[in-house]
Amino acid sequence: MSSSAKVWLGVLVTVIVIAGAYYFYMQQANPVTPATTSSTSTDDETPTPAGQSPLGGATTPSTSTDTTTSTTTPVTTTTVTYKNGVFTPATTTIKKGESVVFSNTGTTSVTIDSDPHPTHTTYLPLNIGILSAGKTSSAISFPTAGTYGYHNHANETETGKIVVQ
Ligand SMILES: [Cu+2]
DSSP states (O other), X not given: OHHHXXXXXXXXXXXXXXXXXXXXHHHHHTTHHHHHHHHHHHHHHTHHHHXXXXXXHTHHHHHHHHHHXXXXXXOOEEEEEEETTEEESSEEEEOTTOEEEEEEOSSSOEEEEESSTTTOOSOGGGOOEEEOTTOXXXXXXXXXXXXXXXXXXXXXXXXXXXXXX
């Protein structure tokens, strides 16, 4: 029993000596580390003044944002009605940049397309296609002045035009 205690004591002393030696060597290696730390703190001083300049400049752009917010222009939209073979009004006059919607208030469907029939090339946004009875098209914008004819593609004698001034 006492001999095994001596063995354990020997092991304990050996471990302490090895740990002490290891710790001593680590301390000798340490002088390199403080040199790195002091050079890092020198680098930190440079970004700090640079970071302060954007913070001061940020006050000016936030003021100009308020000026941009007040831009809301309602678009004038004119309705053309189609009822059982007739577009009303036959000629719709609007201003540049305004819009037109087609509303089918009759009992038969209509196929609205841009002139000329059958190529429909005058103004492509006017190629609405089939508008069922009771339906209203989405708004078509006319940014450029001119005369834009359209017709019922299913019955090309039913026509109308939009004059953009
Ligand atoms: Cu057509």
